[in-house]
């Protein structure tokens with residue numbers, strides 16, 4: 001077994017632990033490469049099936065091709081596809097740049113808040129109806145007690161501290177200083193009513209591993225990651241006002257792998273194209289505490 | 294081309310301030326593993342705050358951590374050498390964060406232990422060494438750091454080396470090397486330093502590359518803890534899949550397998566993995582699924598082994614001895630129910646005996662302890678209610694190590710050192726306590742028998758959900774009552790029907806339920822009555838528990854539909870859908886015999 005086999009086997013094991021121990025489980029799917037790999041790993045874990053609802057937080061500022069790609073895959077793989085949003089903030093334009101908000105506050109509204117309330121079920125959720133191909137209001141408003149997330153430890157400082165099973169209290173807060181022990185591949189699967197657990201099957205993967213795995217498994221990935229013909233591609237996906245493409249001529253997965261392994265990106269942090277990370281030193285950390293990711 | 298380098302997990306431990314973060318920062322820097330711009334970013338922050346630059350800040354990415362000045366968690370760092378990919382878990386030195394240290398070390402294959410040359414061996418240096426050995430990490434390199442502060446004195450180095458090696462010898466750890474370094478200045482990190490010409494060994498990074506990947510687990514006997522059983526019906530999938538990860542050994546299509554502790558046998562029809570073309574063998578490390586050639590009822594938590602490896606099968610017992618390190622805020626005590634998570638098994642467990650408790654840094658042990666307190670290491674005997682299958686940790690890691698959950702928290706970890714033939718089970722202990730406190734009535738069972746004209750009896754109707762158990766139970770009650778028998782049907786047990794039947798989460802509730810049912814049955818049958826109840830999906834172990842609790846009176850077990858019994862002698866097996874009239878006649882015949890009305894009812 002090479003290291004990709006190892007990573008895959010461990011992630012599959014984690015997904016199955018989550019599925020066994022959490023009655024109300026969901027998986028966040030941002031459409032990006034990491035959570036798409038996660039989705040693929042779920043198919044591995046459950047032998048081609050995905051018995052877990054996929055939750056997407058639609059900021060309505062996502063690059064439009066992302067939503068199209070999401071729905072195509074959802075139809076093709078018969079996914080239990082659910083999305084949530086911050087309808088109020090969108091209506092009242094409490095957003096960046098068109099509202100009077102900075103980037104971080106916009107993230108907080110459209111992502112943190114939307115996520116928190118979608119997970120708890122107190123804001124509407126919309127579920128894909130596979131007969132009509134459209135989204136209907138989801139009747140299930142039960143809170144999700146297990147939330148599978150595609151975070152990687154190498155992404156950002158704060159994430160390297162994460163546990164595979166990471167408890168969040170009622171307010172979705174993460175107590176970094178007092179985390180449960182995790183050993184012998186046994187995880188925290190018991191939790192108090194009202195709290196929930198974030199599950200991170202990709203913690204040990206690096207960005208390069210993700211691409212190598214996409215290459216090996218031939219996972220269909222959104223083409224925003226590839227050179228659009230003008231020498232630019234996205235390295236990480238988000239909302240269009242805050243995500244800028246990087247200069248790169250990589251047209252396919254092979255070229256991206258090469259670029260990450262030994263080329264120009266070998267030593268440049270992945271989220272360098274994300275503007276909101278730069279606004280405050282611990283931007284992601286702030287957002288994490290707020291409950292986004 | 295995907296490179297085929299292997300990956301190794303390391304853990305680094307050491308007393309607080311002995312330089313762990315500095316070492317890590319330096320290591321990442323020297324192996325070119327820092328993201329571009331990261332170092333500059335941190336340096337800029339230092340400058341802005343007029344603080345001298347520290348490599349440690351690279352790792353202290355969290356705000357609150359920087360303000361506290363101590364590494365609070367087991368953070369992961371990634372680095373590569375020409376030989377391997379590494380993940381290094383940074384385990385904090387502070388005793389408060391021992392659980393984080395254990396978290397890091399629990400995932401590592403080799404350890405690096407850091408000691409400050411100026412401060413020398415500290416309590417935590419010993420504690421960590423001991424814990425590493427407890428956690429089964431056998432490859433250890435010791436670094437004596439901050440050699441620059443003692444002018445690279447060979448004497449200082451040797452005295453620390455001597456003291457610490459002696460300590461390690463006591464706990465059977467043989468360090469691969471002890472290296473003098475200055476993490477801050479990079480001495481003996483990647484290349485040998487001129488400042489310590491007396492040191493004849495290799496620099497740190499070379500040693501890291503010399504750590505061995507665990508000997509191939511494929512050569513060992515086959516172990517496959519059953520993680521779950523799936524039957525996804527979408528897209529007309531009719532596979533019943535036994536899912537899990539092969540922990541050791543290998544298996545092929547057609548092999549005969551045995552599930553432990555239930556002792557059910559079958560053989561492998563197919564090996565299944567998504568997006569992998571048909572596979573005929575599977576070996577250690579793979580997360581796969583199997584289909585079997587018989588429709589067996591097995592539970593998650595059982596261990597699948599190969600029939601052909603009979604000499605190396607795991608133990609199946611309720612009782613074992615283990616070394617546990619306790620992290621819980623509440624101490625580990627007797628007469629309290631905990632949850633055991635051992636490989637895929639989840640069981641209620643009790644502490645039966647504390648053999649001794651060790652102070653992890655002084656290595657002194659004390660006997661006659663009432664509890665194992667936080668941060669102590671205890672040699673203890675544990676007992677589960679149902680048997681579990683396990684190995685000794687020295688033979689098989691994954692099936693020989695466990696954690697203990699107290700309430701919602703993982704409160705301790707342990708490694709099994711011995712399987713124990715126990716003289717008495719948890720239930721028997723409970724019964725002897727109960728019977729000891731029991732005031733016997735002056736009315737003998739025989740007198741009640743003569744008065745009521747039938748024996749006392751506990752009738753349990755079981756089987757899967759929705760098989761008409763309750764309906765049948767009520768009909769029996771009515772029939773017996775109309776016949777003048779003292780029969781009582783208790784419906785309350787249905788409140789818990791299904792609890793724990795498939796999910797592992799409810800195992801403790803289910804155990805508790807079975808016990809209270811047995812207790813109630815004992816009360817009723819002691820009063821000479823016929824007590825009737827239903828439980829879904831009873832199995833061998835649970836039926837035995839009910840039987841024990843109900844003694845001295847007898848139990849009658851009737852199963853409807855799919856049966857989970859293997860050894861327990863079920864009195865009557867009915868097939869679904871049941872023909873009620875026919876069933877009732879059969880039962881009545883059985884009961885006449887069992888209740889002894891043949892002799893006394895005329």
Ligand SMILES: Nc1nc2c(ncn2[C@@H]2O[C@H](COP(=O)(O)OP(=O)(O)O)[C@@H](O)[C@H]2O)c(=O)[nH]1
Nearest residue numbers: 309310311312313314315349439475476477478
């Ligand atoms: N002189 C000297 N100081 C060091 C060395 N390594 C670490 N230090 C200092 O020791 C202090 C504690 O180091 P740190 O890495 O934060 O320790 P940790 O608590 O084990 O992570 C810091 O001020 C470091 O700069 C070394 O090799 N030489």
